[in-house]
Amino acid sequence: FEEASRAPGWLQQLRGTHQPETEAYGVASFVYRARRPFHPRRFFGLVQSEWPGVVRSKGFFWLASHPALAGSWSQAGAVARHGPAGHWWATVEAKRWPRDPESVERILDKWVDGVGDARQELVLIGMGMDEQALRARLDECLLTDAEMAMGPQAWTQWDNPFPGWN
Numbered sequence: 001f002e003e004a005s006r007a008p009g010w011l012q013q014l015r016g017t018h019q020p021e022t023e024a025y026g027v028a029s030f031v032y033r034a035r036r037p038f039h040p041r042r043f044f045g046l047v048q049s050e051w052p053g054v055v056r057s058k059g060f061f062w063l064a065s066h067p068a069l070a071g072s073w074s075q076a077g078a079v080a081r082h083g084p085a086g087h088w089w090a091t092v093e094a095k096r097w098p099r100d101p102e103s104v105e106r107i108l109d110k111w112v113d114g115v116g117d118a119r120q121e122l123v124l125i126g127m128g129m130d131e132q133a134l135r136a137r138l139d140e141c142l143l144t145d146a147e148m149a150m151g152p153q154a155w156t157q158w159d160n161p162f163p164g165w166n
Contacts, residue, residue, distance in 0.1 A: 026127045032135060034120040035112055036142040037064035040160040043141040047080060051137075053129035059122035060085065064143055064155035066165055067091075073122060083164045090116020 040063045051057070054075070061071040061082075072085035089097065089107045098104060110117045120142075124134060147155075 027125065028127070028129060028131075029123060029125040030129075030131050030135075031059075032120060032122045032124065032138050034139070034142055035115050035118075036120075036148060037062040037067060037118070037155070038120065038141040039143055039147065040065040040158055040162065044161040046137055046141055047082065051075075051124070051126075051134065054124050054126040054134070056125040057122055059120075061120050061122065062088070062118045063160060063162070063165070064147070064152075065158045065160040067118065067152045067155060069165070070118070071162075082162060088116055088118040090118055 038061060043061070043063065055077060057073065057075045059073050061073050063069070063071055066084070068087050068091040070085045070088050072081075072083055074081045090111075097107065107117060110119065112119075120138070122138070124131075143155075
C-alpha cells in the first residue's frame with residue numbers, strides 16, 4: 001500500500017490531475033448502428049480494406065443475401081473473424097423464443113417494426129480514428145433505397161463472397 005500510494009498516477013488521480021489513458025494515448029471508441037442490411041459485396045470489400053486507426057472491433061452484422069442470419073464480427077489488429085452467428089429472433093417462431101421475461105425483454109429492447117431485431121451493431125476501438133469517415137464507409141455498404149425496394153427475395157439471389165454462409 002505504501003509503495004502504491006507513492007505512485008505518480010495514484011497521486012495524480014487523487015489530486016484530479018491524472019490524464020486518463022484514453023486521452024493520453026488517443027484511444028477512442030464508437031458504436032455503428034443501422035437498420036438496413038449490408039450489400040454482401042460492398043461489405044466484403046470494406047472488410048478486405050484497411051480501417052485506419054481501428055485496432056479492435058466487434059459486433060453483429062446483417063447481410064442482405066442471408067436476411068435471416070445474424071453475422072458475428074471480431075477484429076483485433078490485422079486478424080478478422082466473421083461468420084454466421086445464428087438467426088435473428090425476427091425469423092424464429094414465437095413459440096421457439098425463450099420463455100423467461102428477461103430474455104424476451106432483451107429481444108424486444110432491440111426490436112424495430114419492419115426489421116425486428118436484425119441490425120448492424122459494431123463497436124470500433126482505436127487511436128486516431130476518423131469516426132465520420134469510418135461511418136461513411138460503413139454507410140456505403142448499406143442497401144440503397146432502390147435495393148431495399150427489391151426485397152429479400154431478390155437479395156437472396158446476390159452472391160455472398162463471405163465463406164461459410166451456405
